[in-house]
Amino acid sequence: MNETIAALATPPGRGAIAIVRCSGPEARAIAARVFRSREPLRDRAAVYGEILDLDGAVIDRGLALAMDAPRTATGEDVVELHVHGSPVVARETLRALFRAGARPAQPGEFTRRAFLNGKLDLSAAEAVADMIDAETRAGARAAAANLAGALRDAVGGARAGLGAILEELAGSIDYPDEVPEPPRSGVAATVAAIDGQLAELERDWERGRLVREGMALAIVGPPNAGKSSLLNGLLGEERAIVSEIAGTTRDVIEERVVVDGVAVRIVDTAGLRASDDRLERIGIGRAEQALAGAALALVVVDGSRPLDDDARAILERTRARPRIVLFNKADLGRAAFETRDVRDADALSGSAHAAETVAAVRAAIGAAALGGEAPDPGRPHLASARQAAAVARGRDALAQARATLDRGDPLDLVAPDLVAAVAALGEITGAAATEAILDGVFARFCIGK
Ligand code: GDP
Ligand code: ZN
Numbered sequence: 001m002n003e004t005i006a007a008l009a010t011p012p013g014r015g016a017i018a019i020v021r022c023s024g025p026e027a028r029a030i031a032a033r034v035f036r037s038r039e040p041l042r043d044r045a046a047v048y049g050e051i052l053d054l055d056g057a058v059i060d061r062g063l064a065l066a067m068d069a070p071r072t073a074t075g076e077d078v079v080e081l082h083v084h085g086s087p088v089v090a091r092e093t094l095r096a097l098f099r100a101g102a103r104p105a106q107p108g109e110f111t112r113r114a115f116l117n118g119k120l121d122l123s124a125a126e127a128v129a130d131m132i133d134a135e136t137r138a139g140a141r142a143a144a145a146n147l148a149g150a151l152r153d154a155v156g157g158a159r160a161g162l163g164a165i166l167e168e169l170a171g172s173i174d175y176p177d178e179v180p181e182p183p184r185s186g187v188a189a190t191v192a193a194i195d196g197q198l199a200e201l202e203r204d205w206e207r208g209r210l211v212r213e214g215m216a217l218a219i220v221g222p223p224n225a226g227k228s229s230l231l232n233g234l235l236g237e238e239r240a241i242v243s244e245i246a247g248t249t250r251d252v253i254e255e256r257v258v259v260d261g262v263a264v265r266i267v268d269t270a271g272l273r274a275s276d277d278r279l280e281r282i283g284i285g286r287a288e289q290a291l292a293g294a295a296l297a298l299v300v301v302d303g304s305r306p307l308d309d310d311a312r313a314i315l316e317r318t319r320a321r322p323r324i325v326l327f328n329k330a331d332l333g334r335a336a337f338e339t340r341d342v343r344d345a346d347a348l349s350g351s352a353h354a355a356e357t358v359a360a361v362r363a364a365i366g367a368a369a370l371g372g373e374a375p376d377p378g379r380p381h382l383a384s385a386r387q388a389a390a391v392a393r394g395r396d397a398l399a400q401a402r403a404t405l406d407r408g409d410p411l412d413l414v415a416p417d418l419v420a421a422v423a424a425l426g427e428i429t430g431a432a433a434t435e436a437i438l439d440g441v442f443a444r445f446c447i448g449k
Helices: 027-034 087-099 109-116 122-133 137-147 150-174 184-207 209-213 227-235 278-293 309-317 335-339 355-370 385-407 411-429 435-442
Strands: 005-008 017-023 045-052 058-067 078-084 215-220 253-259 262-268 296-302 323-328
Touching: 005 087, 005 109, 017 027, 017 087, 017 109, 027 058, 027 078, 027 087, 045 078, 045 087, 058 087, 078 087, 109 122, 109 435, 122 137, 122 150, 122 385, 122 411, 122 435, 137 150, 150 184, 150 411, 184 385, 184 411, 215 227, 215 278, 227 253, 227 262, 227 296, 227 323, 227 355, 253 355, 262 355, 296 309, 296 355, 323 355, 385 411, 385 435
Parallel strands: 215 262, 215 296, 296 323
Antiparallel strands: 005 017, 017 078, 045 058, 058 078, 253 262
């Protein structure tokens, strides 16, 4: 932390501007060696001037923005140089800073310094990475909540509750004559309440899989029903192979679209029907798998003709699961839709080639994806497997403590388990984080963050 680090903060490649960031005790002195301006650098003021190579040649003209410790992102002195967005200019500017005494930053090192200087806790640091990686609005909003401290406060509250019990226990152990033991029922109630809050975080973590990983949706239906056409409509481009020969989509195609802020992984499958063709049978086997792994089935049948056996079979097979049914090719007639015995409220009639049908299917997918299941992204939530594992270990320790209480063992025997729970939860915010935990967290950051 005594060293001053520098890195490109904007994405590599061309852009309007590139920002090179420098942080550490020597940031001002190093910047002064590469930046020449009429006015001196001042805290939080953008100053226009020349960026110089150490031999005095002008690399570019741009802005220097100095920010004095401790009111900065890293908690250290920071200087940003805003130059023209050319990879060459950015590289030369960075090289000048290195020659002037800065060293290249490691991945996540700026954020790591922010954490070590108490600017943010570990759950907020992870939220920074999540926000940068977010693919969807819901994902970005969830990251914003943890960045604002939602998880830190929830975990901090749980630790404080357990800590208060430990303090009372410690008092009665140290001064058994003066300090009475806390009431067993009170301890049990507090532990149960805290465990309940942690259980809720775990449940949200499971449900949050939708926001994190997206929802798996399988498009199924008889060959030639219009599955690939519908997928292309949803993607807004010609991606899957559309053909008039039944059974063309032999393999499984996976694509991602964002519907109502939820990433949807759509699997287009070969038609589900009995087949003698070996290659087609392989495709059908994968279709069965895709259907098994999907949270939602999008069933497409040709609605212009009376339902045939293949169509009836697939409607029967998906009856018991979440699905959307599209009676397709309505432009050619609506024989099946009129005579159907499908009672789904979500049965749609239309054409995969028509924008309004695609919009209706999108809306149905959005409603199914968010139908009560998606956790509110504004709530505190676990955002990584690391955090979920820490909560699981904390709950294991609390389960031990509760068993001790239930058995009627001496009250002070719960202390070690409560200590273990406090430590496990402390890993989430970094209050009890080892060097190895920090390395793991910051390894997923990019350089310059
Ligand atoms: P898949 O085998 O279920 O994937 O079906 P495709 O998407 O490959 O479509 C099979 C044939 O039906 C192609 O010729 C499409 O152009 C045609 N098709 C798909 N949807 C419609 C529709 O809504 N109306 C009409 N008239 N033809 C369609
Ligand atoms: Zn197809």
